[in-house]
Amino acid sequence: MLWLTVCLSERDQDAAMERLSGRAVYPPSPPGPIAFNGTKLVNDEDHPWKPLRKGDIRGPCPGLNTLASHGYLPRNGVATPAQIITAAQEGFNMAHGAAVTATYAALLVDGNLLTNLLSIGGKTKRTGPDPPPPAIVGGLNTHDVFEGDASMTRADAFFGDIPSFNQTLFDQLVDFSNRYGDGYYNLTVAAEYRYHLIQQAIATNPNFTFVSPRYFTAYGESAFTLNLFVDGRDNTTALGGRRLDMDTALSFFRDSRFPPDFHRASRPTGTDGVREIMAAYPFKPGRNVDGKINNFVEDPTSPSDFGGCGLYEDFVEKVFALYPNPKGVLRRNLIINLHFFYGVFASRCEEALPYGTL
Structure with a gap:
């Protein structure tokens, strides 16, 4: 197992943790499901949209950006897991299990596990002092750990400017919605456009990478767009009947x-x-190799079964690669947060314990 490898010396770890332990937060349990889970007005007087202030952070996820711009999340773009889980449920009626899993996945690879804070965009001092390397704590803008290539409206990292809205890609979304959905984004368009984005990345990005976890979050964003951005009063509970108009899509994206x-x-x-x-x-998951376009090679080591134990185990391995030898409160917080992430997998997968138990 990868977690048997130790990359930082004991002295490096001890010195770093002595400096940082005073800022550490004991991770609270995630909030539970919201009390009322039907549709309701969410663009209300208590949550007005406001333009960005100097220093406010936004990133590649239009849903989180929207929640921050309406005050469901802190408007500066730095939040705790509890704030994100509650906001996703209150603002979009995101299922509790999905909100918990996505939030802790992002925190574990992109957030600060000492201070319990995550930037929804780029790296910032507002999340507090960083744990020792190779931890990244780069926020959701970080490429190829949670977010990644073949985004619906954000450019691949190879082309730069990951978090910004890309009009060219949105125009492609509109074109596919016209061709396959009579001007709406629906389940058919979601499948057609997702496959197009993958093939386009293979043909244009010599560094294209499409392995877990990005392999799964890419398909996830295609579904979230249909599930969360459609007004709840359309009375369409059947998945195949949902459709998103392009004006609404543009407002979010x-x-x-x-x-x-x-x-x-x-x-x-x-x-x-x-x-x-x-x-x-x-x-299948894989990547372009040798720095060449149209040179995609499948990666048999990357899981491809959505919701399977391979996804869970692979993600734990990726967390361990960022935190190979944690000490003190960092180890404690990793154990706790990995357990929160494990929740949705608990009924079918054995819990991985790379750092032992408390």
């Missing part, structure tokens, strides 16, 4: 803004449709 009078989903939802999108064009 470009402006980080709920449309006027927007109501959240009519029931808790999250990864509905991911399997259908994946099944439309079965595609």
